[in-house]
Amino acid sequence: MGGLEARGIVGPFALKGVDLLLRPGEWLALLGPNGSGKTTLLKAMAGLLRPRRGEVLLEGRPLRVHGSYGRGRLLAYLPQGGPYPEGLLVEEVVRLGRLPHLGLWGREGREDREAVDWALEVTGASAFRGRLLGTLSGGERQRVLLARALAGRPRYLLLDEPTTFLDLEHQGAVVGLLRRLAGMGLGVLSVLHDPNQAALAHRVAVLEGGRVVAEGRPEAVLQEPLLARLYGPGVRVVRLGERPHVYLDP
Numbered sequence: 001m002g003g004l005e006a007r008g009i010v011g012p013f014a015l016k017g018v019d020l021l022l023r024p025g026e027w028l029a030l031l032g033p034n035g036s037g038k039t040t041l042l043k044a045m046a047g048l049l050r051p052r053r054g055e056v057l058l059e060g061r062p063l064r065v066h067g068s069y070g071r072g073r074l075l076a077y078l079p080q081g082g083p084y085p086e087g088l089l090v091e092e093v094v095r096l097g098r099l100p101h102l103g104l105w106g107r108e109g110r111e112d113r114e115a116v117d118w119a120l121e122v123t124g125a126s127a128f129r130g131r132l133l134g135t136l137s138g139g140e141r142q143r144v145l146l147a148r149a150l151a152g153r154p155r156y157l158l159l160d161e162p163t164t165f166l167d168l169e170h171q172g173a174v175v176g177l178l179r180r181l182a183g184m185g186l187g188v189l190s191v192l193h194d195p196n197q198a199a200l201a202h203r204v205a206v207l208e209g210g211r212v213v214a215e216g217r218p219e220a221v222l223q224e225p226l227l228a229r230l231y232g233p234g235v236r237v238v239r240l241g242e243r244p245h246v247y248l249d250p
């Protein structure tokens with residue numbers, strides 16, 4: 001079966017029995033208050049943390065069965081924060097995303113170069129390709145790291161707060177890109193803090209205290225009672241057409 005699935009994940013840390021299925025061709029946004037377990041869940045689904053109970057299935061098989069290279073070809077994970085390879089050129093950073101595809105001798109072919117060009121292009125990072133990563137602004141660096149994740153042409157993309165550090169224009173560009181990537185058949189799972197960005201996803205899952213407490217279409221999930229419980233009584237939700245719009249009335 002297609003998809004990346006967390007099945008009954010208990011631990012590490014906050015997770016208390018999470019079931020979540022990321023399907024190919026959808027963008028699923030993960031919302032929740034600080035400390036609710038979003039990063040931990042993402043890391044568990046990327047195979048970077050082992051659950052105490054339950055398992056993660058990648059296309060129907062336990063994650064560990066795929067091995068690290070097999071897993072690396074199918075899914076990419078973009079963490080929140082560093083460390084960053086500051087001393088590498090942007091192009092070299094993005095080429096690192098091809099590693100799971102290179103053969104024994106690590107020789108790059110046309111497909112690898114095309115994937116790197118494509119990833120730089122769609123993230124709007126081509127202009128930086130000859131610069132050192134350490135010389136970029138936070139937002140520029142974020143786009144390069146997203147390009148590295150995309151360069152491996154993954155089927156599943158796991159992103160931890162991909163719009164942090166970005167100005168409004170580039171937040172919009174990344175959000176638009178996530179929708180387009182899902183349209184191309186990728187399964188995209190992104191942790192977000194902004195419910196209005198989550199409102200643009202195909203589906204939203206909400207974590208609270210290590211459990212999924214709501215899951216579904218954004219207009220069904222982003223309702224005032226739930227958001228007020230999570231974020232305080234000042235949260236308001238209005239409709240902009242079909243779409244929910246969330247703001248604070250402190």
Ligand SMILES: Nc1ncnc2c1ncn2[C@@H]1O[C@H](COP(=O)(O)OP(=O)(O)OP(=O)(O)O)[C@@H](O)[C@H]1O
Pocket residue numbers: 013014032033034035036037038039040041
């Ligand atoms: N290595 C660790 N050791 C001990 N506790 C941890 C560790 N990593 C995470 N935790 C705890 O697990 C809980 C969930 O953390 P996690 O980072 O998954 O939350 P989050 O929902 O991503 O939060 P935020 O929105 O603040 O980034 C927190 O209480 C955190 O302190």
